[in-house]
């Protein structure tokens with residue numbers, strides 16, 4: 001488990017979300033954006049999400065999970081929106097992957113809805129229940145992307161198409177991380 005780079009600890013001594021966001025921003029700065037395959041960029045961003053998911057599914061307190069959720073919401077937005085606007089958009093142009101692209105959009109919309117409800121709720125029990133459902137949904141979604149959709153997409157695309165999408169993905173991603 002990659003807890004070493006994780007700015008959070010289960011005891012709640014968390015770095016500020018701004019620090020976390022700047023770490024996300026710096027992930028690709030040493031590499032040329034036009035040479036990054038979108039599959040690699042997506043997998044790299046999944047790592048940040050996969051570090052946070054167990055903290056939301058596990059034994060933590062309400063206060064700890066509130067803190068972790070703030071990080072997750074920032075990481076998720078900066079990943080999901082660019083993913084929809086680049087990778088899913090491309091999947092939906094391919095006859096044999098269109099349904100997967102639509103499925104991805106629907107799962108993202110459901111996660112968005114839960115994130116918005118979680119931001120608004122002041123009921124601690126409801127928060128704990130919803131945040132666990134969100135974590136489980138994301139875990140399932142990421143597994144499906146990594147085990148099924150990305151390998152199939154790799155087979156049906158060229159390296160230059162993936163680099164072109166990678167550049168677009170990173171451009172959108174940095175816009176979501178700066179606003």
Ligand SMILES: [Fe+2]
Nearest residue numbers: 083104141145
């Ligand atoms: Fe996704």
Ligand SMILES: [Fe+2]
Nearest residue numbers: 042083142145
């Ligand atoms: Fe993803």
